[in-house]
Amino acid sequence: MNHTENLSYFVAHFVDELSKSGVTDVVISPGSRSTPLALMFAEHPKMKHWVNLDERSASFFALGMAKEINKPVVLLCTSGTAAANYLPAIVEAYYSRVPLIVVTADRPHELRDVGAPQAIDQVKMYGDYVKWFHEMALPEIENNMLHYVRSIASRAVSTAEQDNAGPVHLNVPLREPLIPNFFLPNLWGKSESSAPFFTHFSGKKELSERQLEGIVSHIKDKAKGLIVCGPQMDMEFREAIFKLAMKWNVPVLADPLSQLRAGKNEKGLLIEAYDTILKSSDIRAKLKPDYIIRFGAMPVSKPYLFFVKENRDIPHYVVESTEGYREPALLNTQYVYADPHAFCLACAEVNLENDAEFTNRWIELNNTVKRKWKEDSEVLTEGHAVTTIQKCLGDNHILYVGNSMPIRDVDTFFMGTSAEVKIIGNRGANGIDGIVSSAIGAAAHGKKVTLLIGDLSFYHDMNGLLAAKQCNIDLTIVLINNNGGGIFSFLPQAQEPKHFEVLFGTPLDLSFQKIAHLYEGYYARIESWSHFEDELEKAYQSNGIKMLEIVTNRDENVSWHRELWQDVEKMLLRIVGNH
């Protein structure tokens, strides 16, 4: 066999096997060494390819897409620093358990570590941030090497998806010439078989009856129990968790990323306002639970963190479908490794009733906060931006939430909605990087996506907008512009004025209108809440990039938040005082 045949069949079988194993999308950044892979991905009849110039943006684009379509997305780049640009998104994918298949083209061995151009050591370059690394063989079709290449592709997909999902890395050495031949017979292999190379039957962890009894026997009737659900992406989990909650009459403290605050199900036990409720230590003291069962990752809320730290003497159950140690409060934790659905349904078979007064108190406090949030405001505050977005979101919408202030504002102000909304954030490493591209990736398959983001985070990944323009992806951006790092105004360094503005305030002083127009997007500066509602409705009816800028003031924002909390605290203290 000659070089071109070896190259073409080897790469074609690799791409075809990724497809057979369930991959539908590949995000490609242009480059030379990756040419045979890029061409073959583009040529494969079932692969959709997305071109994204900046590898950092490309990798977050793939991350956002994988979160939305809930299956692995392939990333492809050339050799050298191109691959290094993937690291932030790989780190995020690893910690937020998102399946990615990272394919880096590489120079062959004889061109490594000898000063050849664009040759860096790519072996295990992502360290422990990937679940699996494999250095591929050079393209060859004899010696069973087509079985080999299919086995690697099939395994990569399964490993990325299995258990705690995450990124895998395949490094692919390729020799010149790099142009494959599409016209070889049976390029994709035998077409009659659509089965993947490996089939995986992977069971779910289920507790034994004895283990389950062991847990439930410690949960007393008429106790003050709490269910908590942190960030998780399973849209179907709602049913099981509320079945258990309603059976036991237990309040469910639901993180904004728990997927429990939205949807058509009964929400009588849903506590969305716990971040506000738990801000006061006096109130926390009145709400001491007897046990907590948590699902999902640790919630975003800092008051909740204080709450559990003050209650380290009670049993804390953390339920995870597979191994994990996500308990940053350093509590004595009872880790339950079992499928959360099955666990909820099994518990719901047990007859138990929560302390009704305790449950009702949570509900009353929650309703009080929700009523307060419904009050009108003339001022353009970050909180009211969230309540307005909440009103306007429809079924199948996605709200992509930036880190730093936006996720905290959504936590505080996004109360339950009956619309079937998915709320997504990048909470693996909580970076402000890559958020724009993540949202665009989530929007690529046609879902209506609203991105709520601060100005610094938006700027960090401005490059991501190119893909929206080039691939005709629609995105509504709600830009909270406080001209700098708003979150720092809440931190102690704000009291240290000497270096504050330069080191932490970091005003951009950029025109976001100009940025929107650069990418041929629509731009509006929001003047009032009714204006905002109108613009949101218009944005959801139109195509392309729509940027709605809400200009706030960092100092005013801090005062507004603090005054509001004082008001609310008084109201809530009155209630707990009554009990």
Added chain:
Amino acid sequence: MNHTENLSYFVAHFVDELSKSGVTDVVISPGSRSTPLALMFAEHPKMKHWVNLDERSASFFALGMAKEINKPVVLLCTSGTAAANYLPAIVEAYYSRVPLIVVTADRPHELRDVGAPQAIDQVKMYGDYVKWFHEMALPEIENNMLHYVRSIASRAVSTAEQDNAGPVHLNVPLREPLIPNFFLPNLWGKSESSAPFFTHFSGKKELSERQLEGIVSHIKDKAKGLIVCGPQMDMEFREAIFKLAMKWNVPVLADPLSQLRAGKNEKGLLIEAYDTILKSSDIRAKLKPDYIIRFGAMPVSKPYLFFVKENRDIPHYVVESTEGYREPALLNTQYVYADPHAFCLACAEVNLENDAEFTNRWIELNNTVKRKWKEDSEVLTEGHAVTTIQKCLGDNHILYVGNSMPIRDVDTFFMGTSAEVKIIGNRGANGIDGIVSSAIGAAAHGKKVTLLIGDLSFYHDMNGLLAAKQCNIDLTIVLINNNGGGIFSFLPQAQEPKHFEVLFGTPLDLSFQKIAHLYEGYYARIESWSHFEDELEKAYQSNGIKMLEIVTNRDENVSWHRELWQDVEKMLLRIVGNH
């Protein structure tokens, strides 16, 4: 001692020791966990701090600055993906031997791997791309810990600079509260001592007389010798290498990044046009040397690579000041690890004379190409852009050259100039990323910097422009806009039209005028060569960002290059035919 005292003294001594060890500049990206370090760097009387929001841009900014000031620059960021954004620049620094001191703030051990926010495993996160990693102790001032923290800072600077320079990584765990106290007595330690903690006397490698004789004894009198100098940053090396060349009458093939093409020294033996001369295999055959002595990294030129591969039977000497294996042609190489200055001067003591006809042939060919390049052209070509820039550069100017096409065009068209110009490129990994920030970093200390860059590479690091605007750094950008990946039009995939434009052409279709104005920069679209000269002169007299856009056409550019080469090849063949 209380927490604040431990924190303040520990961090202050760290910063002070970096200063005492010679560091003058720190590039800070805003964040929370890094607060004590950021504040202390800002407070130190001898440290200049630069704030750069996007960590990827920040790290390339530091890289460019380190290349210009020729000493280590400190990078500081917060925990999480912030640190991951440094990887591309760290890889580039490692392979291009640029000293950087990367300081990443981290969560303390008890908040690691437990799902705490913004906590990722930062231990050895840059793998083998750094020369040294050290996980710092928590701030403490008893138990000799102020000696410890000074020893680490001092060692970090020395390790980054020593031998093959490169990046080092210090990971610094910090507990809350994060605000230091600037008003403690003797915050920076005893002020009377300005000596660093460690003093380093580090010798240079010098060959023994016997070793030197061994080398010279293989170099015959009247032989056809060649000296080659690839990319290197030592501005003083010129004198030694030309002393040797003139003594032996050997042609010096000088890469554009060798720092030999510019300056006031005698250039009779300087061969700048070898990339053009060696394009034709017929001409290469007529120029077979008897030996090659190379300094610096492998030259950029691909024809030169063909040339050495065709001459693997002759002795190849590669002189490096310390260990290295930068020989991608896989030649049997005689590695000479010795100080290149001393080596040149020692060789120049030996009486040897090159084959005069051979030397004269190179000079004649070189002059022929140079005359050709001086011919006027009406068309806006990438080659004439280079010759015009060359004309306009003055003493102490820096030309920062982008990868992909610009560096190749500079190699081909930038002939000798008597102006004291430094030409810099990022040739460690040859990425198109980070070039804008690198150039801005090189310009930060006031040098006049001209950046020659293509549209894709410019777009990749557009974020870097913010630092120029915020820190009032002047930069002249010559943007060669061929609306996409120009280099791919020279590669075989250009013959594969089916997927070419989407996967490789990748047109941006962006208005660079809008981008210049976004950052309050000046913009001009170049209409003719005289217009270009005028605009360059104007740009060098004015402040801020000046963008001069030259719009070329990818296909026309390929035809123009190819026709020119055919013309030149005929002229050169006539010359070698005459000998």
